[in-house]
Amino acid sequence: MLGYRKALLEVHNASSVDGILLVDAKGKILSYNQRFIEIWNMPQEIVDTKDDEAALSFAMTQLVNSEQFIDIVKYLYEHPTKTSVDELNFKDGKIIERSGYSVIGEDGTYYAWSWTFRDITKQKNYENKIIESEQRFRTLAQTLPQLVWMTDENGAYEYASNQWMDYSGLDPNAADTWEKLVHPQDMESLMQIWTNSLLTGKTYHAEARLKNKAGAYRWHLVQGEAIKNEKGCIYKWIGAFTDIENLKEEQKQKDDFLSMASHELRTPLTTIKAYSQIIERILEEKGDVQTLGMVKKMSKQVGRLTTLIADLLDVTKMQKGGLIRNESVFNLNHLVAEVIDDMQKTIGTHQIIDKLDTDINISGDKDKLGQVLNNLLSNAAKYSPNADKIIVNTQVMKDGIQLSVQDFGIGISTAVQKRVFEQFYRVTGDNQSTFQGMGIGLYICAEIIKRECGKIWVESVAGEGSVFYVWLPVGDKKTVLLQQAN
Numbered sequence: 001m002l003g004y005r006k007a008l009l010e011v012h013n014a015s016s017v018d019g020i021l022l023v024d025a026k027g028k029i030l031s032y033n034q035r036f037i038e039i040w041n042m043p044q045e046i047v048d049t050k051d052d053e054a055a056l057s058f059a060m061t062q063l064v065n066s067e068q069f070i071d072i073v074k075y076l077y078e079h080p081t082k083t084s085v086d087e088l089n090f091k092d093g094k095i096i097e098r099s100g101y102s103v104i105g106e107d108g109t110y111y112a113w114s115w116t117f118r119d120i121t122k123q124k125n126y127e128n129k130i131i132e133s134e135q136r137f138r139t140l141a142q143t144l145p146q147l148v149w150m151t152d153e154n155g156a157y158e159y160a161s162n163q164w165m166d167y168s169g170l171d172p173n174a175a176d177t178w179e180k181l182v183h184p185q186d187m188e189s190l191m192q193i194w195t196n197s198l199l200t201g202k203t204y205h206a207e208a209r210l211k212n213k214a215g216a217y218r219w220h221l222v223q224g225e226a227i228k229n230e231k232g233c234i235y236k237w238i239g240a241f242t243d244i245e246n247l248k249e250e251q252k253q254k255d256d257f258l259s260m261a262s263h264e265l266r267t268p269l270t271t272i273k274a275y276s277q278i279i280e281r282i283l284e285e286k287g288d289v290q291t292l293g294m295v296k297k298m299s300k301q302v303g304r305l306t307t308l309i310a311d312l313l314d315v316t317k318m319q320k321g322g323l324i325r326n327e328s329v330f331n332l333n334h335l336v337a338e339v340i341d342d343m344q345k346t347i348g349t350h351q352i353i354d355k356l357d358t359d360i361n362i363s364g365d366k367d368k369l370g371q372v373l374n375n376l377l378s379n380a381a382k383y384s385p386n387a388d389k390i391i392v393n394t395q396v397m398k399d400g401i402q403l404s405v406q407d408f409g410i411g412i413s414t415a416v417q418k419r420v421f422e423q424f425y426r427v428t429g430d431n432q433s434t435f436q437g438m439g440i441g442l443y444i445c446a447e448i449i450k451r452e453c454g455k456i457w458v459e460s461v462a463g464e465g466s467v468f469y470v471w472l473p474v475g476d477k478k479t480v481l482l483q484q485a486n
């Protein structure tokens with residue numbers, strides 16, 4: 001029985017990744033394994049002599065702090081019921097975790113001490129790197145003007161920069177800190193976006209008013225990014241609040257100015273338009289063809305200006321939520337055909353070819369949807385000066401209908417395709433300055449389509465042409481989407 005135990009102990013000693021040392025009550029070495037020798041860099045001649053004193057003296061030369069080594073040994077000898085775990089720093093850079101405990105004999109006395117030495121250098125270096133990187137992050141966070149924060153995977157606070165605390169005057173540890181900070185009117189939408197991000201892991205992006213310690217609210221951009229481990233699971237959220245109060249104020253001033261300017265411009269323009277029509281009629285009656293030609297050119301430009309101002313007015317109304325939606329049921333193919341007919345009269349350079357699917361009725365804002373097609377067609381013609389055709393397609397799908405406008409013009413590079421739907425965005429580049437525009441047509445289209453619960457997007461190859469797509473939900477799908485939107 002004893003032989004079996006001894007054999008087991010020997011196998012354990014030999015295969016262990018830890019260095020194991022067993023000493024008797026007087027400190028005399030009873031046994032050790034090969035790993036112990038390796039960890040302590042013990043020369044073979046010392047091992048061979050089995051001289052405890054020589055082994056101990058050599059061991060001392062290996063350590064950065066040999067006093068700590070002795071202190072723990074003494075402590076354990078004096079308190080045999082205790083166990084001890086500490087870290088030893090070796091001069092060669094190794095970090096060894098040492099555990100010691102006493103071995104009780106059958107008569108109840110302590111007769112030996114067992115020491116285990118585990119190499120934890122890699123783990124420690126890894127931990128140190130994490131601490132260092134955390135330190136770097138904190139230093140960076142403190143130097144940024146933004147209010148930086150970090151939470152665990154469930155959104156519970158872990159870190160907030162000094163700027164955060166300076167601004168809010170709150171303790172980020174307190175459970176209801178966030179609720180206290182956010183303007184009550186912004187809370188619901190903020191929580192909705194946050195919950196969605198927690199579920200999907202997608203970047204958190206919202207705008208909200210946050211209260212400062214003086215009690216005043218300022219607009220902030222709230223951003224949060226999920227940090228994932230190697231398995232793709234979120235384990236932290238890191239984010240920042242950026243003060244956009246001044247930006248918002250400037251935006252409002254610009255919107256107010258646009259609104260005021262377009263209103264003011266509309267009235268004299270309507271008068272000019274009315275008078276030019278009267279003049280046209282008089283000249284027609286007189287048969288003054290030459291002057292009539294000039295007035296017609298003038299009328300055309302007045303028409304352009306009227307459209308531009310109407311677009312600007314639409315933009316300002318959209319921002320204020322004041323654009324009225326007139327819903328009716330109509331045949332989309334008929335609307336497409338009407339708009340094409342109208343546009344073909346003004347677009348002399350291109351042939352508009354229609355490839356329309358079966359007729360279906362849809363419900364929506366007919367005029368505004370006509371305006372979308374109008375915009376897409378005039379863009380298609382404008383941005384394909386060397387082409388001579390535009391193709392308009394409708395396609396009935398399971399839950400909706402898709403409309404597309406294809407041109408064979410300058411195209412849009414992939415990098416900016418999404419941006420063309422932003423307000424005032426215009427693609428910049430070598431040839432772009434030759435095309436006139438304000439960068440609001442597609443923004444208006446996107447806003448109109450959003451109100452119809454549809455989608456608008458572009459597929460394009462620079463130099464080859466673009467296809468603008470509009471998808472509109474129909475029937476039950478539209479009802480469900482409209483309910484969700486409200």
Ligand code: ADP
Pocket residue numbers: 379380383407409410411412420421425426427428432436437438439440441442443466
């Ligand atoms: P703009 O008045 O500048 O045409 P839009 O909002 O209609 O404004 O379009 C935004 C930008 O998108 C345009 O400035 C242009 O760079 C690009 N764009 C729009 N339609 C097309 C198209 N069919 N082909 C190439 N580029 C286009």
